[in-house]
Amino acid sequence: MIATRRQFLLDAARMACGTGLLGLALGFHAKPAQALPPTALRPPGAAAEAGFLGACIRCGLCVRDCPPQILSLATPGQPVATGTPYFIARGGACEMCENIPCVKACPTGALDHQLIDIAKARMGLAVLVDPETCLSVLGMRCEVCYRACPLIDKALTLEPRHNERTGRHAIFQPVVHSDACTGCGKCEADCVLPTPAIRVLPLALAKGRLGEHYQLGWEEQKKAGHSLVAPDAEHRYNLPQGIEYENGKGLSEESPR
Amino acid sequence: MSPLRAHRWLLLRRSSQLAILALFLAGPWFGVWIVKGNLNFSYTLDTLPLTDPYVLLQSALAGHLPADRALIGAAVVVAFYLLVGGRSYCAWVCPMNAVTDLAARLRGRLGIKGGAHVSRSVRFWVFGATLLVALASGSVAWELVNPVSMLHRGLFFGFGLGWTIVLAVFLFDVFVMSRGWCGRLCPVGAAYSLLGHARLLRVAAVRRDACDDCNDCFVVCPEPGVIHAPLKGGARGIGPAIASAQCTNCGRCIDVCPKDVFAFGSRFAHPSTPADATQAHAQ
Numbered sequence: 001m002i003a004t005r006r007q008f009l010l011d012a013a014r015m016a017c018g019t020g021l022l023g024l025a026l027g028f029h030a031k032p033a034q035a036l037p038p039t040a041l042r043p044p045g046a047a048a049e050a051g052f053l054g055a056c057i058r059c060g061l062c063v064r065d066c067p068p069q070i071l072s073l074a075t076p077g078q079p080v081a082t083g084t085p086y087f088i089a090r091g092g093a094c095e096m097c098e099n100i101p102c103v104k105a106c107p108t109g110a111l112d113h114q115l116i117d118i119a120k121a122r123m124g125l126a127v128l129v130d131p132e133t134c135l136s137v138l139g140m141r142c143e144v145c146y147r148a149c150p151l152i153d154k155a156l157t158l159e160p161r162h163n164e165r166t167g168r169h170a171i172f173q174p175v176v177h178s179d180a181c182t183g184c185g186k187c188e189a190d191c192v193l194p195t196p197a198i199r200v201l202p203l204a205l206a207k208g209r210l211g212e213h214y215q216l217g218w219e220e221q222k223k224a225g226h227s228l229v230a231p232d233a234e235h236r237y238n239l240p241q242g243i244e245y246e247n248g249k250g251l252s253e254e255s256p257r
Numbered sequence: 258m259s260p261l262r263a264h265r266w267l268l269l270r271r272s273s274q275l276a277i278l279a280l281f282l283a284g285p286w287f288g289v290w291i292v293k294g295n296l297n298f299s300y301t302l303d304t305l306p307l308t309d310p311y312v313l314l315q316s317a318l319a320g321h322l323p324a325d326r327a328l329i330g331a332a333v334v335v336a337f338y339l340l341v342g343g344r345s346y347c348a349w350v351c352p353m354n355a356v357t358d359l360a361a362r363l364r365g366r367l368g369i370k371g372g373a374h375v376s377r378s379v380r381f382w383v384f385g386a387t388l389l390v391a392l393a394s395g396s397v398a399w400e401l402v403n404p405v406s407m408l409h410r411g412l413f414f415g416f417g418l419g420w421t422i423v424l425a426v427f428l429f430d431v432f433v434m435s436r437g438w439c440g441r442l443c444p445v446g447a448a449y450s451l452l453g454h455a456r457l458l459r460v461a462a463v464r465r466d467a468c469d470d471c472n473d474c475f476v477v478c479p480e481p482g483v484i485h486a487p488l489k490g491g492a493r494g495i496g497p498a499i500a501s502a503q504c505t506n507c508g509r510c511i512d513v514c515p516k517d518v519f520a521f522g523s524r525f526a527h528p529s530t531p532a533d534a535t536q537a538h539a540q
């Protein structure tokens with residue numbers, strides 16, 4: 001009796017150790033697999049990576065119901081967690097389907113069913129990662145990414161500025177706006193360069209964060225409706241006689257009254 | 258006995274496994290979308306959801322409250338296996354079964370004996386470990402290595418290097434441990450077996466009086482531990498229906514027994530009287 005109890009305890013201890021090691025190994029294996037490589041994008045509605053890996057049951061329904069078939073399930077050997085859906089913008093960007101079939105197909109809500117307006121999706125954020133090779137920034141009128149953007153003039157705009165090199169042309173630089181960009185990857189997919197100058201990055205990589213205590217004076221002023229320090233002093237100019245200054249217009253001869 | 262009859266349940270089982278694979282493959286291969294997804298979750302004819310309760314449990318422990326469709330799917334699966342026995346999944350559905358059965362046969366052919374041995378209860382420890390890892394890591398981490406989904410998902414969504422894990426299980430079963438994967442380690446089987454304790458559908462040693470101790474059933478059974486009590490326990494008042502939740506309802510014992518001792522029945526099966534036996538033989 002004692003012997004069998006002893007044996008039982010021994011066996012139990014052995015198994016606890018064995019499976020404990022196994023669990024640890026699995027845990028350690030899971031850790032690096034939790035980081036999504038920056039080129040891989042999740043379908044619309046996916047939570048941040050850590051949450052998504054707990055919510056997605058690796059069924060592939062989203063993959064099946066994606067009309068342009070841009071999604072795949074990661075396989076072992078790939079840097080994306082095995083069995084989870086992803087796409088690579090350069091291999092085929094999200095078409096931002098209006099009825100978002102991938103989200104509708106997801107049985108678990110790993111792709112959030114609250115997402116009904118595809119423009120609210122945040123798969124990542126486009127960043128002009130290399131202005132040095134962007135043809136538009138070099139002074140040419142490429143602008144292909146800008147035309148490709150489904151949210152043209154909202155997510156991606158062209159900002160003109162003076163071309164210092166030629167002295168007389170404009171540079172139309174593509175500028176991304178995070179309040180509208182869905183991270184669909186169209187711009188990256190269509191960038192004419194062999195290696196794109198604009199890329200969709202994970203939000204956590206692409207976005208800075210202001211310090212909690214920072215306040216932008218002009219925003220606060222707008223909110224308050226008046227100056228927060230002291231009443232703005234009226235501008236006064238010491239101008240030569242007969243010359244007047246108007247904001248936006250500059251100096252001009254005083255108009256006869 | 259005709260060879261067809263001698264392998265009746267084996268053939269039925271393989272047909273069931275193949276039919277399920279075919280249903281899943283019809284979509285990606287031929288564009289006939291009857292079933293979408295894989296064994297973790299599938300959607301049949303866009304109406305019937307089926308969810309693997311084990312993977313859903315891990316997801317819940319990882320901190321995600323699943324949406325309705327996944328929950329309904331899990332309820333359907335749980336109800337079904339409560340009735341037919343959880344480990345029927347192993348014998349009739351799981352694609353790994355063909356792999357490990359093949360390994361067991363090869364092991365027998367090659368006459369490989371011994372190797373490492375661990376208790377059949379290790380699978381419950383592995384099962385517990387996967388749940389703990391899900392809880393601690395907030396991720397369905399087991400799915401990174403699960404050979405069952407490697408194989409099943411691989412067939413429909415691409416293998417990648419997943420085949421190496423399947424091959425590893427095969428070689429492990431052939432050379433290292435007899436019935437090592439399905440019989441001792443697999444936490445998926447362990448999870449499903451939890452649904453088997455009250456199952457209605459059971460194999461029963463109804464004509465156990467006819468048993469002549471040839472041992473064929475013990476040799477062929479993937480879970481030989483489950484047979485002894487119902488087969489030999491008549492004198493101790495043990496019923497003939499197999500009680501252990503580890504019986505996979507594979508029916509191999511029915512196939513191989515030269516005395517027709519076993520038959521599918523219910524949990525309430527009772528030993529047949531000599532009169533029944535003569536009747537059965539007369540047929």
Ligand code: SF4
Pocket residue numbers: 043044065066067068069070071093094095096097100101102103118
């Ligand atoms: S929105 Fe459309 S294109 Fe984009 S991932 Fe979903 S189904 Fe595919």
Ligand code: SF4
Pocket residue numbers: 055056057058059060061062063083084085105106107108109110111
């Ligand atoms: S449908 Fe949902 S649960 Fe299934 S693979 Fe896609 S994201 Fe994961």
Ligand code: SF4
Pocket residue numbers: 125126148149150151152155156176180181182183184185186187188200
């Ligand atoms: S990823 Fe590019 S194309 Fe898509 S919305 Fe953002 S800027 Fe536009």
Ligand code: SF4
Pocket residue numbers: 133134135136137142143144145146174190191192193196197198
């Ligand atoms: S498509 Fe590429 S090169 Fe052209 S403007 Fe956009 S980022 Fe620059």
Ligand code: SF4
Pocket residue numbers: 460477478479480481483484499503504505506507508509510511
């Ligand atoms: S007892 Fe019979 S049905 Fe049950 S696992 Fe063994 S061989 Fe299969």
